[in-house]
Amino acid sequence: MLHADDVIQRLYEAPPDGFVAARAEAIAAARQAGDREAAKRLAALKKPTVAAWVVNLVALRRPDLIEELVELSTALRAAQRELRGDQLRELSTQRRQFVASLVAAxxxxxxxxxxxxxxxxxxxxxxxxxxxxxxxxIAGQVRTGRLIRAVSHSGFGEVPRPRLRLVTDSPEDASFSSPDTSEGPDTDARELTVAEQRSREREHQAERRSRELERELNAATAAERRADRQLERAEDAEREAGHLVEDLDAELAELERRRTEAVADVARRKTARRTAEREAAEARRRVGDVQAALDDLHR
Structure with a gap:
């Protein structure tokens, strides 16, 4: 039998429609070889989706492409942390082109x-x-070549959310005193002061609204993350149930095969018993005939 890691790689390289049967065969071979640890590892393997299988193929047969992916990912995160716009745009273009080449491969x-x-x-x-x-x-998971499902990312990279520089509601910022008419009768100056006051009021309103929207956005983002985690748990539970059904189907198929063999063996043994009964009856008849001949001879 091949080494367990080699068997696992072979399982994840093969199309997923034959995964369950191939896994059952590998488990049986490991048990027959007395390798209980390998059998346990193989039994724990999960069937990949078609998308995960395709990604695994690239990781297993073109690891050089995955290494390039990791290098580009590192460069992108460095550019994002340092907010280098020109380099970030160039790397983003490379990212799109590279992802397209990965999909083609x-x-x-x-x-x-x-x-x-x-x-x-x-x-x-x-x-x-x-x-x-x-x-x-995720890059580390892809590199293993053992994904069981596709993954996605709602954003890109580690770019932090912009922090708004807001004016606080301090007395200094909130003081909009009326112009002192005693300083002069200049009507244009008074009108300009009123316009400035209204402008500052609009700015404060915009800033308050910005803070409200920022809070709403943070709450919505947190809710989205919770929903995503709940969805992932539901998908995992569904997948686990599907794997259990597949395993039970494989076990039922094996039990049915063994039952068929057992029924055939019973039929063979029944035929052998009947043959033995006929031979025994024939032997008894012959014993009787010989005994009768001896009795006649001694009379």
Missing amino acids: ARKLATGAGAGAAKLPLGDVEATFTAALAEPE
């Missing part, structure tokens, strides 16, 4: 492995590569 590998090009979920594949560029953790 993935499509070629998948069709070469026997998958129909029209049925490939290339949108999910692209989303996974884009997420890997944005988040080191």
